[in-house]
Amino acid sequence: MAETLTATALTLKDIAREAGVSLATVDRVLHNRPGVRPDTVRRVKAAIERNSFQPHVAAAELARGRARRFAFVMPSGPNPFMQQIEGYLGEMSAWLSVRRLNVEMVATDVFDPSVLAASLEALSGDCDGVAVVALDHPSVRAAINDLVDAGTKVVTLVSDVPSSRRHHYVGIDNIAAGRTAGALVGRLAGQKSGKVAIVAGSQGLRDHAERIFGFNQVMASEFPGLSVLPVLEGRDEDDRSEQVLARLLAKHADIVGLYNVGAGTQGVAKALSDAGRDKQVVFVGHDVTVLTRRLLLQGVMDAAISQNPGHEARAAVRVLLALARGEPILREQEKIRIDIVMRDNLP
Amino acid sequence: MAETLTATALTLKDIAREAGVSLATVDRVLHNRPGVRPDTVRRVKAAIERNSFQPHVAAAELARGRARRFAFVMPSGPNPFMQQIEGYLGEMSAWLSVRRLNVEMVATDVFDPSVLAASLEALSGDCDGVAVVALDHPSVRAAINDLVDAGTKVVTLVSDVPSSRRHHYVGIDNIAAGRTAGALVGRLAGQKSGKVAIVAGSQGLRDHAERIFGFNQVMASEFPGLSVLPVLEGRDEDDRSEQVLARLLAKHADIVGLYNVGAGTQGVAKALSDAGRDKQVVFVGHDVTVLTRRLLLQGVMDAAISQNPGHEARAAVRVLLALARGEPILREQEKIRIDIVMRDNLP
DNA sequence: CTGTTAGCGCCTTCAT
DNA sequence: ATGAAGGCGCTAACAG
Secondary structure, X not given: OEEEOOOOOOOXXXXXXXXXXXXXXXXXXXXXXOOOOHHHHHHHHHHHHHOOOOOOHHHHHHHHOOOEEEEEEEEOOOOHHHXXXXXXXXXXXXXXXXXXXXXXXXXXXXXXXXXXXXXXXXXXXXXXXXXXXXXXXXXXXXXXXXXXXXXXXXXXXXXXXXXXXXXXXXXXXXXHHHHHHHHHHHHHOOOOOEEEEEEEOOOOOHHHHHHHHHHHHHHHHHOOOEEEOOOEEOXXXXXXXXXXXXXXXXXXXXXXXXXXXXXXXXXXXXXXXXXXXXXXXXXEEEOOOHHHHHHHHHOXXXXXXXXXXXXXXXXXXXXXXXXXXXXXXXXXXXXXXXXXXXXXXXX | OEEEOOXXXXXXXXXXXXXXXXXXXXXXXXXXXXXXXXXXXXXXXXXXXXXXXXXXXXXXXXXXXXXXXXXXXXXXXXXXXXXXXXXXHHHOHXXXXXXXXXXXXXXXXOXXXXXXXXXXXXXXXXXXXXXXXXXXXXXXXXXXXXXXHOOOEEEEEOOOOOOOOOOEEEOOOHHHHXXXXXXXXXXXXXXXXXXXXXXXXXXXXXXXXXXXXXXXXXXXXXOOOEEEOOOEEOOOOHHHHHHHHHHHHHHOOOEEEEEEOOOOHHHHHHHHHHOOOOOOOEEEEEOOOHHHHHXXXXXXXXXXXXXXXXXXXXXXXXXXXXXXHOOOOOXXXXXXXXXXXXXXXXX
């Protein structure tokens, strides 16, 4: 009826005694530091394994003295989603400070590969870890790999660079997100048949392209009654998104669904309202912001696919910390889920 | 372009010097321990405030030596959801162990107030914190309050006892969960009008009652075309749930929606399939388990309202730890969201 | 290559 | 009511 989940506490000293060496040697082996005879290494490793010894994090933290430095490299523009992430990092300051963790924000033009790459290079050396909202481009990949080679821990945030050797990606599976959007548009549109519009920032952005891909997958296979119109590009800007959508709405009277892949939500909503069709068209978009929250409550938007920015901020920090300490990562905990947010489960 | 988020590191010694007292005295004040003249307390507190001093957690952890003991008091039956929580606690064992944390599982009959209360009383003294899946009953409330008075940190898990003085509740807002379920059933049923069935474990359970309340709210206000049938009670058992539902389905040919409030999902699904109506009826239930996952993939279930059991397990541990250390709680992080899970965003 | 040693910042007796 | 001093388990600098 009662069962205990944790083991007891051995220390470095115990291992040292058991392996017949000194503290320092065990420490060297533990951290793969050079200067130990291969044979000794083996003996020590054996002792560590045998007792499944785990060093006490608090003691290690205390002893190293030096605070750790992490950098967050983020887009410089006024992107509300990114601002939310920064906001949540700010809320963690007390948490960070009692752990002697320093995080520095670096704003940069993430859409210009060379600028981004330069910002990353500049960090080399004085950082233990960096989280970056990255563009998937060869020079960015190279910059990331250089950091990794220099011993810096790197996680990509929100947008991945799978071809690089980054240690971890903190963000959602965008293809699945697109599929989810598709299923929602299809199911909420009910029995109706008709046309479905897609507004994206740019199909050149990896995450947008992946979402559209997933969306189309579901549409084609599960909702044959709905036909998807060619993708509109609004560059994540309100004005432009509004214009292109307004034109499309004027042309097609039988649009029953709308998927807004990126930002520019304000403009999309305006086009819909101005056409007087905000109640008939099923409107699904991304992310919960002050704006989308309002649109959901008003019934203009029907659902938002969301990646919890607070979770992403905290996961990035925790993962960097775990990597720096050499601790295992709780993958399940750090995985970012695709949230479906409707009016009644607004966070 | 670069901004730093954390402060620099003062130590106890600095504060001691500044307040003109010794280390020990500052420590006493910091932990509200007795034996310090009120006047001295004030001086020390002032110095702490003035520098917004925060003790280094790692050092504190190291110095106290003694491991902390937490207990999880959970239902003894084979409830899959609870088993998931236990599973995730198990996955944390490495995390727990490097922090010298001990967690003990206590299985008990949470449906019998006196048994539950006794289990709680038994913990008094040898535990730093307890997480309990509680029944909202006077004797349970008393047991919780006793623990709190004895200095044990208490969090309620999944099911709250708001009238007690527990330090924290880790779980979802069940009324909002019910509303979400209602919105989903209503919207996914499309334009159709017809009847909606509800199967619950028991209306005596606080969480079930709250969910039903929220569900009815939404149905009444937003889906006048749908009429809700009287609640069926299946005691969270498969057989019983199947029987009562089968009978209801036979009686009403125009059921278009079904809300399964608690467990017994297997039985509910069977009744639906046996009646050959699993494709026409919109079926919404709770929690993602092996079973509901399968039903979602098969298209028998349309959506599951879920409270991430992994998140709940970890949040409970983190909150207990923060409470024990006197650290602030990251409320946003520990809040449990209401997840809508459909086929394409299955975690 | 390996061992010794002096802390890291705080908590906890034990004296005063 | 207050202070002094010895660790907690690990790291890192310095000897050997």
